[in-house]
Structures are given as C-alpha cells and as structure tokens.
Amino acid sequence: MNDALGGAQSVLVLGGASELGLATLRALDLRPGARVLLAGRSPEAMAAAAAEAGLAPSVTVSTTNWDARDTAGHEAFVEKAFAELGEVDLVLAPAGILGDQQRAETDPAHAVDIWETNFVGLAATLLSAAARLRTQGHGVLVVYSSVAGLRGRKANFVYGASKAGLDAFAEGLGASLAGTGVRLVLVRPGFVRGRMTAGMPAAPMATTPEAVGAAVAAAVAGRAEIVPVPRAVGPVFLVLRALPAKIFRRLPG
Template identity: 50%
Template sequence: MKDAFGLPQSLLVLGGTSEIALATARRLVARRARTVWLAGRPSPALEEAAGSLRALGADVRTVAFDALDPESHETALGKVFAEGDIDLVLLAFGVPGDQAHDERDPVRAVRVAQTNYTGAVSAGLVAARALQAQGHGSLVVLSSVAGERPRRADFIYGSSKAGLDAFAHGLGDALHGTGVHVMVVRPGTVRTARTAGRAAAPLDTTPGAVAAAIELGLRRRSETVWVPGLLRPVMSALRHAPRSLYRRLPL
C-alpha cells in the first residue's frame, strides 16, 4: 500500500533499463519504496539496473517482458501481481527511432509504432485491469511533448506518442472512480546517455528532473505532468499556431 504521503511502497517498471524509470525508482526507494520489479528483455543491462537498486536497500526482482510480444503481456504481468499488490506501474518503454532512415523503410517505422503505441496499449490495459482488481494503485505513462504536435523532424515518433497520450488519457477517464489513478507525463527532450554529444535543445530536461516531477505528481494525484512546467503554455501556443507558420518554425 502507499505510505501516508501517497507514495508507492511497491512498483513495477515496464522498461526496466530506461534512464528515466531508474531515476524514478531510485527516488522512490529513497522515499520508502521497498519492492521493485524491473520488466524488460533479459540482458546484462537489466541485471545491472537491478543490482544498482538492490545496493540502495530495495528488494528487486526482474521479469521477462517484450513490448513487441503482446500475447505474452498477460502472463508476464500476471507473475508480478500474483506475488502481491503493486502500488505503481511505470510504463516507461519506447524507442525514438531514426526519422531519416525510418521514412525510407516502412518496416522500421512500423516497429517504432508497435513499440511505442500498440505495445503500450496492450501492457497498459493488462496493468490497468490488474490494478483495478486489487482496488488501488497508480499507472504512470511516459508520453512526450513530441506527441502534442508532431514535427517534420520526428513525426513518426511523435505520432506514436500522440496515440499513446490519447490512449492514456482515455484510460484514465475509464478508470475514474475505481481507485486507480492514471498520470500522463510529458517531458521535453531528455538528456540521457543516448543523446550525449548532441546540441542542447530548448527547455530540455534530465531523468532526475522527470523523476522529481513524477514524485510530485503522485503526491498531488495529478493527471498530466509537464517537464519542465513551462512547456505547457509553450505547447499550447504551438498547438494552435497556423500550419503555414508552424512549418516555418525551426523545430
């Protein structure tokens, strides 16, 4: 069960090697979370992530999970919930793709969509049903500001996140009043090992900052969280900009 401050004591991370997810798990472990499940494809990286959290005093277990195999999601998540209640499910898997290459290779483009959207729809529905059955818990979905209005430079990734964002908000409406809380997190560009060496983007952020925003959102039972918060008015303006103007912006 959640503690007196509304923070989880047990969590399941779907995307167990995600830098944002691990920053969030570290933060929650420091706040009394004791049981952590890391779900992902079996790999040295997944075991290394588990070890880093065990070193902080958490009881950490791993479970095999593949976003691209929705038929296995019921079984994989079922193993976790069979061991006891889960206070928080963090849906943190996804791939950025490579826009320039993916435009020329529809199979690669579809893989991005299947991972970021259809895989997330499957896992999100399975997790939501399990949370609803236990009568409490939060589902936190890592969306992206890229889904607010996809850009020419990343419309394949952006469209997949737009679909995920719409799905997660609809799921939150469907679960309203059931005891299950759904929170959508919309970070801007996140500086990670994957983006090392790239020029800084306007209003970019870090895994630690996203983790802090997630913690605050859980305390407040927020439904949508922007990271950084200034992105909310900025994206509101961009979302309503005329298309002819939007095309000319250096985005």
C-alpha cells in the same frame, strides 16, 4: 499495498533499464522493504542499470522478461508480474525507442518497430495492468509520453506519431479510471539530456532525467494527472498547438 505513510511498497517498471524510469525510482519515497520488479528484454542490462542507479539497499529489486512487441504474451506476463508482487502500488511505463526518422521514412519496418514498441505494445500491456489495478481498487500508472506527440514535425513525426497515440490512449484510460481508486499520471517531458538523446543538440527548455524523476514522484505523491516537464513546456505547447500549420512548419526542428 501502500504503507501507512503513503509510500509505494511494490512497483512494476515496464522498461526496467530506462534512464527516466530509474531516475523516477530514485526520486520516489520507497520505504524500506519495498519491492521493485524491472521488466524488459535483458535481465542482465536491467540489473546492471539498477545497480548503477544506486537505489536504496533496503529496496528489493528483481527482474523479469517482457518485450513490448510480444503482444500475444502480455496477458500472461501481467498475471505473472502481479502474482510475484502481490498487490501493486505503482506501474511505471517508460519503455520506448526514439528510432531513426530518416531510416523510418525509407524503411517502413523500422517505423512499425517504433510504433509497436512505443504505442501498440505498451498500450496493450497497460490495459492488462489497469484491469488488475481496477480489481485491487488502488494503484497509480505512470505513462511517459513526450511533447513530440503533441504536434507532428518533419524532424521526428514517426516517433511523434507513436507518442501521440500513446498520449491519447493514456488520457482516455486515465478518464476511464476515475472513481476506481486507480490514477493515471501522464508525463510529457520536453527534450531530456540523457542516453536517448546523446549526441543531439539540446532543444530549448531541455531538462534532465533527475527533473523528470522528481516531477513524477511529486505527481505520484500528490494529485496531478498531466505533468509537463519542465512545467513551462505546458503553456508553450498550448501556444504551438494553436499555430496555423504554415507558421508551425517554419519553426526550426
């Protein structure tokens, strides 16, 4: 339950070793005694990433197994995670893979891996988590979409499609939660210089994991529901979205 000052006391992270997820945890106003449950495929990798991220020593961090692609196990996973944390104030959902666009175009199984991880599996887990938050009557869900989902580009349309699905799902889920005491924050980062994009040339308006974490923390503490990072990518993408396909296709990337 949020403490008297409003800071989150219990946080579930779907994708516990995520660079953006850990940057968000660092930026959040977690109170002494707060509990964080990191969920993912490798407890060792999550524990190591959390130690490296340097969370406050007064925060208790534990790990649990969760594979986004194991949809049959999600209901039991969410039940167990909520039982472990008691009431959950915040669910961060940064799990995701960029995948390899070129490989996906000739190996549909790889495309399925990207879609199942980024959209199908994550959305299914979020449905179960949202149902429990609804019952609690409070809590915030944070979904990490991407500007890549706003329009299909030849350079990354397989990943972009997964984010388009997740984005539409999250926007609708957020609308369905209005009036329940539960809020959904939909984050749309542009290009983030970090682990996922290592070795790639930075796109215009590139940002950092710290900036994403700070923007999410501000949204969690405030009332924002759609969070482009940096803020300027919001209006830029509104313009790009309105461009005729023939012109959009000629843009680099």
